[in-house]
Structure formats: structure tokens, C-alpha cells
Amino acid sequence: MKITAIRTYRTEEFANVLWVHVETDAGITGLGETFYGAEAVAAHIHNTLAVRLLGQDPLRIEHLHREMLNLPMAQSSTGVEYRAASAIDIALWDIFGKLAGLPVWQMLGGLSWEKMRLYNTCAGTRYVRSNVIKPVDTWNLGTADGPYEDLDGFMNRPAELAESLLDEGITAMKIWPFDPAATEFKGQYITADAMKAGLKPFEEIRRTVGDKIDIMLEMHCLxxxxxxxxxAREVAEFKPLWFEDPIRMNNAQALAEFARATPVMTCASETLGSRFAYKEYLDRDACHVVMADLCWTGGLTEGRKIAAMADSYHRPFAAHDCIGPVGFVAGIHMSFSQPNTIIQESVRAFYRGWYLELVTDMPRIEGGYVHPPEGPGLGLELQPAFFERSDLVTRISEL
Incomplete structure (x- = not known):
């Protein structure tokens, strides 16, 4: 079997999502995805990677993974090179599963879990839906037009939101109420009033539902x-499950100092690229929960190595998801296959909303858990209507 063509797809509406089809002479097509800077990633795929991939055996996944990243500029980052390789790698695993007639989690070693607990990242329906990916700018507060405007919820009605999640069986939620203060003060200090405003959602959630729900604080490296x-000292009173990305992930020693200063677990970080970057943070005891985004850090091939390395340090693994539907499902396959997975990120405004506009299937989610995808490969495809969109931009490289 040979790779005969690579196609990329991007749209104006979902401007930061890039989808990839890897086509073969056996008639099997693999689906991949990455997020952020879609046009630049597509250019790298067609201008640099295609010549290395076309005519190759798609089942030589480890070899092709190394081939895509054996570049002088691809050095442990989540830059264009790693995002491009991630999308292709996910598509190669999709091909492998389709050829075998088995889901990707089986190809990764089989189920470690019968079902996986979810947490809800409390984003709104339009969060990350445009090319404006900045804190606060995409919040659309006060413009709720659907049942899952959870970002508006945690800022303006946090207790009601927590009760809504619990009613669905969802027992963990991630919020970021300090982001407005980080934007206002450029992350350099926080006033007493801003601290009180950031603490208010925690206070209201705990007062209303007690400890029935876990709360994670996302700090967005701000x-x-x-x-x-x-x-962290102020929020610790409310017993959050973890603090995520409190500072920029460019200094493991500084994050280790943060981790030592709080009894709450430190989670890091979807912004790290490749297992080599994670090793430095693990060696310095800088993170307790290892989070990786498979669309950014090297795909499923690199993701399972990161999870295995975390396990060797007795650290739990968590797949990141606040991007597109293919990345979400790839993360679910990874989570089910890894024995040290702690929980799976999800966004109900996405998997019940715009994801369904783009792909054919979502894994079964009920009672606060996701169940193993059942179809071969990743178990989903782009919707037929996707290819008829007026804002679709397609590019192809072929033999």
C-alpha cells in the first residue's frame, strides 16, 4: 500500500481548524486534524512533508513520524512543523485501524478502561470558532443563544451551571474566571477586587453543590x-482538582516552584511539544498531571510515548480537547488505551453543537462518561455536506 495523495481542507468559518486526508492506492483514506494557523500548516504539509510522504507505505507509522520531524526547525515545539506532523500521524492511525477493521484504541494496545469519566471545559458555543483566539475576546458574554453557553454560565451563574452539569452526571468542570484580570493587568499583578471577582464562581459553586463536583482552574499561561x-493560595481553599498552566511553559524550574507552593495538583501542558519537553518538566517535579494535545504535540505516535513516560514517573495522563472534532476523538482513543489516564476533557457546547455540523459521528457520551468508539479507525468521517461548503479551501499534493 502506498500514499497516493494528501489533501488539506480549511474553511473561513472554522478558520483555525485544518483537516487532512491521506489517500492510498488501496482505496483507504485516513482523516487527521490540527488546530491554529491552518493556512500555514497546510503550506508546510504540501511544500515540505508531501515530498517525504507520497509513495511511502502508510503503515510504517513510526518511520514516517520520524521522517516528518527530522527537520532542523522541528525541535520540541507545538509550532507549524509539529501541528502538521500531528495531523498526518492521526490520519495514518486511522488508515491502520480501517485496514484492520478495528478501532484505533485497539491498535494502540486495547482498552484499559470500560468507560472514561469526562470533565466539561466550560466554553461557549462560539469559543475558538473564529480566527480570534485570545482570552476574553471570544467570550460572547450576555449573548447566550443556546443551552450550552457554559462560559457565560461560569462567569454569571456558576451555581446554576454546576447543577446543570451534575444533572447530566458530569462531575468535573474547568473554568477560567481570572482571565479578564490577566488581560487587564497583563498578568503582572492582581488587585483585591479582581481577586474577589475571580474567586466568586468557586464560592458560589461550593456553597450550592458542595464537593459533588470537581473544579479545575485553567490559567492559560497568562x-x-x-x-x-x-x-493559587486564595483558590486552594475551595479544593480544586488542579491548577492548569499558571505560567508560560518555557521554564520548568519556575513551574516546579509553583508546584511546591500549593497542595493542589499542577497540570501541564498542551502547549508543550514532544516527549522531550515533558521529560524536563517531569525531571524537575514541575507537574503532577501530564496533559497533551495530540493535534499539537506529534499525534497519537508521540502522545502514547508521553503517556507512557508520565506513567514511569507515576503521573496521570490527560488528553487535551478544546479544539476540533477529530482531535477530540483521537484523544478519546488515546485515553482508553492508556492505563494512567485520569480523566477526558470535553466541551458539551462542541460535541453537541458545531462538531456535528462537520463530522458524521461522535462517541457515545452519557451519564458523565464517554464510551469506547466502535467503528474502525477513528470511527468518524467528514460530513458529505462539508465538501459542498462555499467557504471551503482545498489543496492537494499527489503522485
Whole structure:
């Protein structure tokens, strides 16, 4: 079997999502995805990677993974090179599963879990739906037009939101109420009033539902170290499950100092690329929960190595998802196959909303758990209507 063509797809509406089809002479097509800077990633795929991939055996996944990243500029990042390789790699695993007639989680080693607990990242329906990916800018507060405007919910009605999640069996939620203050003060300090505003959702959730729901605090790498530690001291009273990305992920020693200063677990980080970057953070005891985005850090091939390395340090693994539907499903396959998975990220505004506009299937989600995808490969395809979109931009490289 040979790779005969690579096609990329992007749209104006979902401007940061890039989808990839890897086509073969056996008639099997693999589906991949990445997120952020879609046009630049597509250019790298067609201008640099295609010549290395066309005519190759798609089942030589490890070899092709190394071939895509054996570049002088692809050095442990989540830049264009890693995002491009991630999308292709996910598509290669999809081909492998389709050829075998088995789901990708089986190809990765089989089920470690019968079902997987979910947490809800409380994003709104239009969060990350445009090419504006900045804190606060995409919040659309006060413009709720559907049942899952959960970002508006945690800022303006957090107790009601927590009760809504619990009614669905969802027992964990991630929120980021300190982001407005980080934007206002450029992450350098926080005022007493801003601290109180950021603490308010935690106070209301705990007062209303007690400890029935876990709360994660997302900090989006927006703070300097002293201010992040100040926020952590105040929030710790409410017993969050973890603090995520409190500072920029470019200094493992600084994150280790943060981790030592709080009894709450530190989670890091979808912004790290490749297992080599994670090793430095693990060696310095800088993170307790290892989070990886398979669309950014090297795909399923690199993701399972990151999860295995985390396990060797007795650290749990968590797949990131606040991007597109294929990345979400790839993360679910990874989560089911890894014995040290702690929980699976999800966004109900996405998997019950715009994901369904783009792909044919979603895994079964009920009672706060996701169940193993059942179809061969990833178990989903782009919708037929997707290819008829007026804002679709397609590019192809072929033998």
C-alpha cells in the first residue's frame, strides 16, 4: 500500500481548524486534524512533508513520524512543523485501524478502561470558532443563544451551571474566571477586587453543590510566577482538582516552584511539544498531571510515548480537547488505551453543537462518561455536506 495523495481542507468559518486526508492506492483514506494557523500548516504539509510522504507505505507509522520531524526547525515545539506532523500521524492511525477493521484504541494496545469519566471545559458555543483566539475576546458574554453557553454560565451563574452539569452526571468542570484580570493587568499583578471577582464562581459553586463536583482552574499561561502563586493560595481553599498552566511553559524550574507552593495538583501542558519537553518538566517535579494535545504535540505516535513516560514517573495522563472534532476523538482513543489516564476533557457546547455540523459521528457520551468508539479507525468521517461548503479551501499534493 502506498500514499497516493494528501489533501488539506480549511474553511473561513472554522478558520483555525485544518483537516487532512491521506489517500492510498488501496482505496483507504485516513482523516487527521490540527488546530491554529491552518493556512500555514497546510503550506508546510504540501511544500515540505508531501515530498517525504507520497509513495511511502502508510503503515510504517513510526518511520514516517520520524521522517516528518527530522527537520532542523522541528525541535520540541507545538509550532507549524509539529501541528502538521500531528495531523498526518492521526490520519495514518486511522488508515491502520480501517485496514484492520478495528478501532484505533485497539491498535494502540486495547482498552484499559470500560468507560472514561469526562470533565466539561466550560466554553461557549462560539469559543475558538473564529480566527480570534485570545482570552476574553471570544467570550460572547450576555449573548447566550443556546443551552450550552457554559462560559457565560461560569462567569454569571456558576451555581446554576454546576447543577446543570451534575444533572447530566458530569462531575468535573474547568473554568477560567481570572482571565479578564490577566488581560487587564497583563498578568503582572492582581488587585483585591479582581481577586474577589475571580474567586466568586468557586464560592458560589461550593456553597450550592458542595464537593459533588470537581473544579479545575485553567490559567492559560497568562501570569507571572508570584501572581500565579498568589492566586493559587486564595483558590486552594475551595479544593480544586488542579491548577492548569499558571505560567508560560518555557521554564520548568519556575513551574516546579509553583508546584511546591500549593497542595493542589499542577497540570501541564498542551502547549508543550514532544516527549522531550515533558521529560524536563517531569525531571524537575514541575507537574503532577501530564496533559497533551495530540493535534499539537506529534499525534497519537508521540502522545502514547508521553503517556507512557508520565506513567514511569507515576503521573496521570490527560488528553487535551478544546479544539476540533477529530482531535477530540483521537484523544478519546488515546485515553482508553492508556492505563494512567485520569480523566477526558470535553466541551458539551462542541460535541453537541458545531462538531456535528462537520463530522458524521461522535462517541457515545452519557451519564458523565464517554464510551469506547466502535467503528474502525477513528470511527468518524467528514460530513458529505462539508465538501459542498462555499467557504471551503482545498489543496492537494499527489503522485
Amino acid at each position: 501570569w507571572n510566577l508570584p501572581t500565579a502563586m498568589q492566586i
